[in-house]
Amino acid sequence: MAQEFGLGRRKFLVYGSAALGTSLLIKGCAPATETGGGGQPTAAGGDTIKVGILHSLSGTMAISEKSVVDATQLAIEQINQAGGVLGKQIQPILEDGASDWPTFAEKATKLIDQDKVVAVFGCWTSASRKAVLPVFESKNHMLWYPVQYEGQECSKNIFYTGAAPNQQIEPAVDWLLQNKGKKFFLVGSDYVFPRTANTIIKAQLAAKGGETVGEDYLPLGNTEVTPIITRIRNALPDGGVIFNTLNGDSNVAFFKQLQGAGLTPDKYPTMSVSIAEEEVQAIGVEYLKGQYAAWNYFMTVDTPENKSFVEAFKAKFGQNRVTNDPMEAAYIAVHLWKQAVEQAGTADDLEKVRQAAIGQTFNAPEGPVKMFANHHISKTVRIGEVGEDGLFKIVYSTPQPVDPLPWNQFVAETKGLVCDWTRTDVDNPGKFKATGA
């Protein structure tokens, strides 16, 4: 018996390692084909301009970031087909940040030093951005960041094409105050973005006559929301607004259990800032129908630019794919960069490209955008209601694009601060008090 046992185990080990070896071999070949299939031009070294794409292709963030990579590649391909930049083809170099913040910093260094790229498009989480920030600043290089974030940052080396808080959270709160009620309950995941966002919301509500009746944070990944629902019901017995900054799986649990608990959108409208078209599919339309989300871009935005964007994306990546806000922001980033390079007449002199980037305008799928001197872009703000088909019905949109304010004007510490990278008369153009403005 024992003999048989030992032999079985040894055999098991042998087969196991053989199988493992084979699978590793296959895996080892895979990335090569993946990058090779990225639609890269075959022109020789001198005729191409290298740019980096730095996103998580593996790990927990891959789900979200892969679609942003797709959108970035679509933009590059379109530009290449139209003749490239300064007569040269763009050659994207894809790096995997693996949802790990130190890896992001390492890969950013590699893209700049080894691959000699002239710009990097990438990052999603604030944590990954904070990790690469010192790399881009110390090497005086250039990152284009495509995701809405919590603000309170302004770097000469980063161009932000996602929303600052005053282009998403603040207008959403204003709209709720006007249309849905004065009493707010804040629900968020327990980490930096929801806590910063809720600090802003509380200050804004206090300034504008609203009331924060309660707030609660759910640990990331936790799915038991019964205590939160009790708290909401106790704080808002007759209904009120729920502002939701939950991230990831907790959203699914939250919306599934909200409905059975009788907290329906007619009495308890919920405004989310991190649920886009992709997330709606995963949570289930049945649970989200009638709830709201605030973004700058929805797939249903009715502009000719968006029609051709969605069509081109579906043609390249499949008819069942959806587009969302960060993807659109990534698409904008490539086009703004291209225009800046063309105006500067060079891709290599980053100082000139940076200067040329400021003031660039582009007819984006979301509508016209303009790069400001604070390295953020003006954006139209929209509020969408989830409809039967899982897409957003746009119920409100600002008449004009909103100018970006990276430093929050409701929070006491950053009130009155301005960021302007064209100013030479101040010591620190990234953070100074405006005078007479």
Next chain:
Amino acid sequence: MTFLLESVFNGMSIGAVLLLTALGLAIVFGIMGVINLAHGELMMLGAYTTFVVQNGFRQLGEGWFDAYLLIAVPLAFAVAAGIGVVLERGVIRYLYGRPLETLLATWGVSLILQQLVRSISWQMTLQIALFCLLFFGGRWLLSKRAIAPRWQAWVSPVLLLLSVGIGLTASLVAGGAVGLAMTKPWFGAQGVDVTAPSWLRRGVNLWGVQFPFVRLFIIALTVVCLAAIYCFLLRSQWGLRIRAVTQNRSMSACLGIPTQTVDSLTFALGSGLAGVAGCAISLLGSVSPNTGQNYIVEAFMVVVVGGVGKIVGSIVAALGIGFVNYVIGSGLMTRFLEPQTALFDFFEFFASTSMARVMVFILIIAFLQLRPAGLFPQKGRAVDA
């Protein structure tokens, strides 16, 4: 009164989810002494089974859709139990009595299952099916005929290489010929949506307390599972055999009880319960490859606090943890205190959902200091060993 009823119901509904996720673990960990870290992934498979059944019923129309749970629950049990048997026959059987190795092996299995769900496609299914057919079929065929002893050591490696090669080539060719329909993952890495039948999505308000139907359903499901386990263990012949093997394995073997079959059966039962739990949690939360991870720690907590090997212990522990979790997280303690007193501020600080989790952990650690063996310590195999 309303308040009391609300607390009891909500505490119980949290407890029922904990208990359902811990029941299967209580059986394999408690009765067999196997620490199965893949328990969460068996739940995940149950949840995906529910997803598949739901999609099937959606094709049939709205009337049929409302009934899909009747099929999904037993099917989730069957699928998870089946995988459990494969797991027991393929891996765990070789590791009985070696808890650390079991721990590592089942952890590996849990990672494999997660990745499998992320990447499984028709191409991969074809590859695995071909491999199994060629490798195990080939070994079975060769075992029927006599082979010279000096070649015997080569049979399996050669077969392995051949079947891996043929399986890979065939699946690559098929993938290239058919295209996306063949290579596209069934589920993908992103979460999928399990929508509860319409009658479960609502709730009812009685005596000022809201009863979500899905919570009532889970409580009922838990009670049914418990009753079924008790009937099986105490009334059936196989239940008697399981209890006998638990108490004294070698004596049972001497008396003619097929202990290996009993092991498989017990493991299948525990895994099947994990599948049922997966079906239940898919109604509450997300269904994604890492769904199981969110529950596994809490399930172990319940089993350990309850006392390994006693299902009664798990019941009491699950209800207790659920209740404490609810009372702290919902801020109920502060309702009876004067605001702005020291005690109020103290409880207010802890009255949040993240803090409730911390507090529950602290309470459990403190409790285990007092009673290391849990609420209902077991006098069984642990004493023999």
